[in-house]
Amino acid sequence: MVAAPPAPKKPVSKPAHHEPSAVTPATPTAEGVISVRGLDFHYGTKQALFDVNLEIPARKVTALIGPSGCGKSTLLRCFNRINDRIAGAHISKGQVVIKGKNIYDDDVDTTQLRRQVGMVFQKYNPFPKSIYENVVYALRIAGVKKKPVLDEACEHALKVAALWDETKDRLKANAFGLSGGQMQRLCIARAVAVRPDVLLMDEPCSALDPIATLKVEELITQLTKEFTVVIVTHNMQQARRVADLTAFMFMGQLIEFADTTTIFGAPQQKKTEEYIRGIFS
Amino acid sequence: MHAPVDPSPGGAAPHPFAKPKTHRETYEFLIRQVLRAGTYSVLLAVGLIFAHIIIKGVPVVFTTKAPFINTNFLTKLPETLHVIEDKQGKIYETSPQGSDVIKKELGGNMRSEKTISYSGGGILGPIVGTALLVLVCMVVALFLGIASAIYLSEYASHGKFIEGVRLAILNLAGVPSVVFGLFGLGIFVLSAPVLTDTPHERSLFSIPLGFTYMSFQGWDTCVLSGAFTLAFVILPVIITASEECLRAVPQGFRETSLALGATRWQTIWRTVLPFAMPGILTSSILGIARAAGETAPIMFTAALAFKDKLPWQGDSGFFGIFTQSVQALPYHIYTIAARIPQSEYSERAQYGSVFVFLVLVLMFAITSVLLRRKLRAKYQW
Ligand SMILES: Nc1ncnc2c1ncn2[C@@H]1O[C@H](COP(=O)(O)OP(=O)(O)OP(=O)(O)O)[C@@H](O)[C@H]1O
Numbered sequence: 227m228v229a230a231p232p233a234p235k236k237p238v239s240k241p242a243h244h245e246p247s248a249v250t251p252a253t254p255t256a257e258g259v260i261s262v263r264g265l266d267f268h269y270g271t272k273q274a275l276f277d278v279n280l281e282i283p284a285r286k287v288t289a290l291i292g293p294s295g296c297g298k299s300t301l302l303r304c305f306n307r308i309n310d311r312i313a314g315a316h317i318s319k320g321q322v323v324i325k326g327k328n329i330y331d332d333d334v335d336t337t338q339l340r341r342q343v344g345m346v347f348q349k350y351n352p353f354p355k356s357i358y359e360n361v362v363y364a365l366r367i368a369g370v371k372k373k374p375v376l377d378e379a380c381e382h383a384l385k386v387a388a389l390w391d392e393t394k395d396r397l398k399a400n401a402f403g404l405s406g407g408q409m410q411r412l413c414i415a416r417a418v419a420v421r422p423d424v425l426l427m428d429e430p431c432s433a434l435d436p437i438a439t440l441k442v443e444e445l446i447t448q449l450t451k452e453f454t455v456v457i458v459t460h461n462m463q464q465a466r467r468v469a470d471l472t473a474f475m476f477m478g479q480l481i482e483f484a485d486t487t488t489i490f491g492a493p494q495q496k497k498t499e500e501y502i503r504g505i506f507s
Numbered sequence: 508m509h510a511p512v513d514p515s516p517g518g519a520a521p522h523p524f525a526k527p528k529t530h531r532e533t534y535e536f537l538i539r540q541v542l543r544a545g546t547y548s549v550l551l552a553v554g555l556i557f558a559h560i561i562i563k564g565v566p567v568v569f570t571t572k573a574p575f576i577n578t579n580f581l582t583k584l585p586e587t588l589h590v591i592e593d594k595q596g597k598i599y600e601t602s603p604q605g606s607d608v609i610k611k612e613l614g615g616n617m618r619s620e621k622t623i624s625y626s627g628g629g630i631l632g633p634i635v636g637t638a639l640l641v642l643v644c645m646v647v648a649l650f651l652g653i654a655s656a657i658y659l660s661e662y663a664s665h666g667k668f669i670e671g672v673r674l675a676i677l678n679l680a681g682v683p684s685v686v687f688g689l690f691g692l693g694i695f696v697l698s699a700p701v702l703t704d705t706p707h708e709r710s711l712f713s714i715p716l717g718f719t720y721m722s723f724q725g726w727d728t729c730v731l732s733g734a735f736t737l738a739f740v741i742l743p744v745i746i747t748a749s750e751e752c753l754r755a756v757p758q759g760f761r762e763t764s765l766a767l768g769a770t771r772w773q774t775i776w777r778t779v780l781p782f783a784m785p786g787i788l789t790s791s792i793l794g795i796a797r798a799a800g801e802t803a804p805i806m807f808t809a810a811l812a813f814k815d816k817l818p819w820q821g822d823s824g825f826f827g828i829f830t831q832s833v834q835a836l837p838y839h840i841y842t843i844a845a846r847i848p849q850s851e852y853s854e855r856a857q858y859g860s861v862f863v864f865l866v867l868v869l870m871f872a873i874t875s876v877l878l879r880r881k882l883r884a885k886y887q888w
């Protein structure tokens with residue numbers, strides 16, 4: 227078993243049992259920030275995350291990298307509690323604090339949480355509906371009925387996703403008529419339509435060709451104007467290109483978390499260095 | 508280890524792809540012929556059944572003169588057929604009223620008169636009855652079936668209990684349909700609750716509600732009782748098929764919808780069901796075609812061998828379509844084929860009914876295919 231990693235760079239708060247008042251919206255980085263404190267996560271009897279501590283700053287792109295099966299997706303999926311779906315999945319220790327609130331508290335409504343923490347999946351998966359209906363799905367779910375509001379949100383979301391020019395003339399067309407890259411950008415538009423604070427992306431480009439990938443990457447860097455982005459990626463070039471900060475994970479542990487340039491230029495941990503140099507991948 | 512080996516041991520190998528000299532080929536050939544023979548015999552049987560029904564039924568339903576369709580057969584209620592023969596050997600087929608007129612005309616010229624029950628007139632009563640039974644059954648079965656399929660596959664956590672429920676549902680499919688008939692008689696006809704001011708004396712018990720009574724006295728022999736019974740006959744098919752269709756919906760859709768802040772029901776209603784519905788409807792319609800053909804479940808619960816009124820012509824008016832007993836095609840066929848003395852006249856009525864029934868079922872099948880196409884086009888995937 228790997229020894230618990232030394233605390234990453236700086237603003238890591240002490241794990242668990244930490245009085246919640248320590249993270250009040252008063253601190254400068256508190257807005258939109260996610261802080262993971264001493265998180266242990268299990269799939270049934272199998273532990274997938276070991277004492278993870280992480281502070282994700284607002285309006286930045288944070289990348290999670292690491293070898294396959296190290297728990298990147300698991301950690302990401304803890305941020306919007308989509309893991310709740312999986313039978314037996316549970317947290318045995320620690321907290322995930324978003325906007326000053328531990329989202330695993332009993333009084334947290336997951337639907338409200340997920341409206342503020344959007345997610346884009348690896349495989350682009352638009353619903354079998356029109357482009358328009360795809361984008362406004364979350365708004366309709368939230369009970370928005372007024373057409374002007376929906377129209378406005380749709381246009382804004384598509385513009386954010388850099389898809390407006392390509393689709394403005396065929397909003398009523400079925401989303402399945404789009405190309406792969408367009409579909410993934412549609413999924414991003416769909417996720418940002420309710421204007422969440424955080425956008426989680428699990429390998430958003432791995433099903434795309436290089437050109438579509440570049441487009442989506444460009445988009446991701448733009449997204450930080452409005453959102454805090456957390457992205458899981460297997461592609462280290464991609465992490466270098468899009469991420470402000472990078473976290474390296476290994477066997478369920480967070481090994482190192484720092485500026486992307488530090489991680490790729492002068493990693494402090496041996497494991498990180500080995501991975502970056504391609505020993506694991 | 509992997510050095511080239513002589514491909515056909517014991518024989519000269521002219522080239523590396525030479526066939527090995529074994530019986531495998533003969534064996535393959537035999538298997539193929541057996542499978543083919545099986546398929547063709549099924550085809551033959553189906554062909555013979557259809558040919559038989561068409562050859563015997565078409566002359567009854569269609570005519571050689573315009574409008575080429577025997578409208579009487581499709582638009583009149585069944586009645587007793589009177590066949591009168593005069594002394595010259597001329598034969599008159601007529602209704603009970605018509606027979607008096609003809610007898611008077613012929614006077615002493617009449618040689619004989621035969622009556623054949625149920626074989627005169629038309630089969631409008633049975634057609635209407637079957638249509639009503641099937642429609643109500645469809646609504647009930649789809650509602651109950653889809654609801655339980657959703658519960659089983661989307662809500663219930665997997666475990667021994669749910670497996671047991673599934674097994675029970677599957678076993679339901681093996682219960683003989685006459686048992687369903689008796690079940691329907693006991694539950695729907697004799698003890699289902701009704702709201703009434705004057706509870707029947709055979710009521711099991713009645714609960715006073717203040718303004719009226721809820722009396723467990725059954726719904727009587729009526730469309731509703733029959734349709735509910737039929738619904739239970741086909742529920743296993745519908746539940747199993749619906750569960751399969753729900754399972755075929757990609758998990759990604761559910762996850763995406765939940766990640767967008769939808770509740771579980773919103774996800775099911777807006778994403779899962781639209782996707783699964785075409786499949787559910789197609790497989791259900793086949794089950795419903797089976798319900799249309801069932802005789803035993805409706806014998807005790809809804810159908811009469813003979814009725815001279817359409818359901819809405821009774822005292823209860825329009826709602827008679829739910830509360831009146833009816834005639835039904837399969838039961839009518841059974842009655843004519845097995846419950847009355849056979850003659851060329853009864854056989855005619857019998858095959859006419861069978862043919863009409865076959866056409867109805869065919870229409871169901873076509874509807875299901877068209878419906879699926881339409882829904883598919885709407886939700887292209
Ligand atoms: N639903 C599940 N049930 C049980 N174990 C799971 C489940 N999902 C993931 N795991 C396990 O948890 C560990 C972490 O998985 P996770 O999917 O988070 O890895 P990952 O870093 O995202 O890998 P990849 O790069 O291949 O996507 C793995 O060992 C995996 O086998």
Ligand SMILES: [Mg+2]
Pocket residue numbers: 298299300428458
């Ligand atoms: Mg993953």
